[in-house]
Amino acid sequence: MVSSFCWGCLTRLRPTPRAVLPPPVAAPRAAAFHTSTVRYALPTKKKNSLDGPPKYRQAKSARMKKKKPVERARPPPVGERKALRKRIVLSNPNALEVEGMQDFTSENMVDARLRGSVLGLPVPMLTQLRAVEAFKPKQGWSIFRRPGTVVRRETLELGRLIDSISNEGQDKGKSVKKIVTGVRGSGKTVHLLQAMAMAFTKQWVVFTVPEPQDLVIAHTGYAPLSDETPNLYVQNEATATLLSRTVAANEQVLKSLHVSREHPALKSSVKAGTTLEELAKLGIQDPAIAWVVFQALWTELTATSPASGFDKNFKPRPPMLVTVDGLSHWMKNSEYRSAEFEPIHAHDLVFVRHFLELLKPGTGKPTLPNGGLLLYSTSASNNPTIYSFEVALKQIAARQAGLNASAPEFPQADPYSGADKRVIDAFDSSKPTVAKEGILELQTLGGLTRDEARGFMEYFARSGLLREKISDEWVGEKWSLAGGGVIGELEKLGRRLRVTD
Amino acid sequence: MPPRLNLFNARTAVPVFRQPSVKVSRPSIATINSARSTRHGLKTGLTSSTRMQQRWSSSTSGGDNSERPKAPAEDSLPHVSEEAAEISKIMDKKCDGTPASPELEQGTPISEILQRDKEAQKHMPKVMQDQIKSSTGTRSFSTFTRRSQAELHGQGKSFDEQTAAVMASMISQVNQQAEELHDGIKFDPVETLPKTENFRTRYDSLLEQFTKLLMTDGKLSRAQKDMAFILDHLRTASPPQPNPKRPLLPGPPAPQLPLNPVLYLTLIVDSVAPLIKIRQQKGIAGGGASVQIPVPLALRQRRRTAIKWIIDASDKRRDSKFAQRVANELVSVAEGRSGVWDRREQQHKLGIAGRSNLAGARR
């Protein structure tokens, strides 16, 4: 629609000077084209009510009172919530003490008669286990009188293995490498815990990485290792915490061992009589040299004979247990960035690289020359899905079954899936050449047997937590409900409270 | 440990305890309160396993009618006039059949009149004549509207032997037929499962109610997590030091409570549950003034109020976690330190003060 005024006409209309017109505020806002009488009308009285102008389009009936959120004075202090989340309670004084419960000792850890019963962790060992962070917050230790674990088939096997490695015999000084997998709640972490407990009873040295995720989420400092290797990165704080864990847990053992060779990187502070504990503490005190100290400590612990001049008080080194809980975080790019702002692969962190290279068979001598056990477990909760890692695990299983890598049935990564070559290579260990070294194995944890499940549920009942009659029928029902005896599910069923009775 | 009195069982099994002189540790309101909670709380206490519950079927051996359980509507006391007749019999020793007072005449049974009056016997109804002839003292039919003993005891003693035998044969026949009919059933029929075995009602009713009241924004799973935390806290926290002024409902002794967290929670909630709510009503007193009227609450309503109060009171705590706040509040209720107790007393005080307004409300 075209206006009937022409644009020229409109522009020719000049605005009236402001002074001539009455101030716009004085005139009440009435119809714009009406100028005469309104001006002289009396100004309307302002309503002097508290409510203000009447509100239309609002409910006038009684309104629901909304509850205001309570204002707390200030948010909880920094770290309190995290501390609450990470708190580990190992005892419930209200629970009943289980009569006749045995402790882990070096004798009964190979006793097959104890299968299905719950063995308590010795109280003095608890500080050691706490130091290596063997307990996780959500494992339900807090409802029992004292921590204990079920002896299942795998536990007995593990006990026999550890026993044979440390005792005199043909298997003495053997090094065994295992990757522990299993469905969620199948007891992988507790399996590692049992291994640590056994290692502590046998006076082994225990190295643990309880949270591999912490190393790759860019929460600790990192730096290039050296000028020669600009692609490798060292995490000094993380190494220092590893050292402090190790020292706190293995204080007795490390105190009895002495330095056996020169350490050129640490020449001033390490002398012939230094114990390994003192050596490790150097790294804790000064995180800048933590990585060097860790390497020195590792060479000391893997030494089989002293260098010349150091053989005064050389003692043979004990076997070692190395555990990592939750491997798959190490199988992808970390959150760290290089100087070019490229993501750094987790295998480029020397810390991670060190522990992953232990999986490879050693050249000349075993990776753990004094014997020991590598137990790396996967995790099924808070777990990145990494295709190449899955393939690598399948390959390990196939190799364990005796398949040759060139066989057509040998599982291979899909060439179009973009699998990470480094990950597959990390687990691609050929047959070890050294006699005392085992092939990399894959151990899959399943459910408990019915008898083991029964022992576990009886433990609940005898602790006064489960008001049920632990009959065979009842156990069978719960065993089936728990997906065939998956111990995490059994634990949930045992502690779930439904009724007063 | 002294045997504890279970009111619920006592009422059904031992009629001696039904005398009004039964003493309960908490007077007045608490009596009702405890009687209610025994249904789920006490029965399940630690003592219950040692005590044998007497069942109705166990009382058939004596054949004594006094052992017979009473239906709720059946009054143990005789009718007023019959009672008066008894008294007069005892007092006056006058059993010649002449009524002592006119009002007793109304209560005289027809059979007595007929006994006295030979003339009337000739014209009495045929049913009664038959009754006298058979002279067994029982009828073959019942005029009771109430459920007869036959249903409670299976086969009543009051039946004469013949009828009983006929009945028994009939029952066995029917059973046999049923067996023949259900030839295909392989296993014995399962006895009815308890209510909590159904997956929809798997939790205790209080537990479920508490969980749903913890829920915000429809996040039930989160509420259940909170509930699990609370129960774990009750299980692991040190047993409550009961305040003698504000005791929990009778139950197992305090040190044993953490072993049964659900019972613990039930006792806490039921102990602070108010019996009444106060309704503000306008227009009774006139002039637009509102009047406070006490209204009795049902069990579920009482619990809801108590849980709401506990959750409200927990808001003032300083702990960072909601479940932790509620758990701490629950423990402080158990120890009598919580403000919820004051709130309950206040509510009851208002209710007592407002009793007189009830008359106005009814109008």
Add this chain to the structure above:
Amino acid sequence: MASAARYLGRSALSMARRGPMAIPYRSFSATTPSFVSEDPPVPPAPREPRPDELPAMAEYSPDLLSKEERSMYDMLAPEEREQFDAENHRMVEEFNDPQKRAAAFAELEKSVNQIDKEYPMRFEDIRDRRVGFWGDEEDDEFAYVEDADEEFNDDDITSMAHAELEVHREIREYARIAAWDMPLLSHLAKPFTLPPQTHILRFRYTTYMGESHPAENKVVLELSTQDLTPKYLSEAQRQTFLKLVGPRYNPDTDIVRMSCEKFTTRAQNKRYLVDIVDSLVKEAKEGDAFADIPLDLRHHKPKTKLQFPDSWKLTAERKKHIEARRAERQRLEKERAGIIDGKTVIADAARILPALNPALKAKATEEREKVAVRVTGKAQKKRLR
């Protein structure tokens, strides 16, 4: 801003009050006004000729008659012909005489007027009935049945009944076919024989039962690559072949499937497909082997059919096994010394442990006090002595 608008509005109002302004030209158009030329004038309709202006008719002769009339005329008897000729002569004469013609036309005019008078022409506009708001008197459209008879004379069955009867006839016809003709089809049956080894291609055609359809000419070819291997291709060449066919390969069934609807006839399409297969085989043999490229199966999503394991099937043997196991378990259960009951465990603990039982604790303290009293009593005695 608002006040500015008001100023404008006000001045516009005053302008409007001044009265209608004569606008000399269309302000918003720059082109000169141009007019479309008018339609050519419609010539007036030609006047109807008056009777005296009409041309005279030609003299009658039988030769002037048209062909049909002529044949009719030939068939007439001679007397009748004479009569016909005379009549026609008379008519032509009458027409050619101007006075008689005028009289005849006047007569005609008169009779037409007469008709007009007798039957006056009136245009009565029939008003459509006004339907009320609710449309009560409206005819129900849906009440009309298509083949409802308008009127029924009781001399036949209704047309609906006829239709019903027709359906019956049809059914009977097919029943007859099924009963008499279909058994004869078995004579045409041929025993099934497996296609011979040489026939490794399988074609699929589609018929739409006589209807025309755009996909009628489509042909689908399927072949299993395993059939190619020994005879036509080696194993390595087969891999090349699979790489060439790309997403047409289904690794689960090992079948390559391709189709063609490029051409208008089936035969052409089929020919094309066969040619393609030939060229693929040739290319697989002779062309680039693509050995460095892995076989790409990303197009195929393998379907996992979840099935219960075979060991779960309840055979008689397994039943026995299960029963034996159950019996064994029950036996063990009976042999077992103590079945642990959580309730009794707690009840026992409550009876024994003083920590759980205040009564026990009270008793213990009482005894301790007694002993203490005794001891102190003795001591006092001693002191007394």
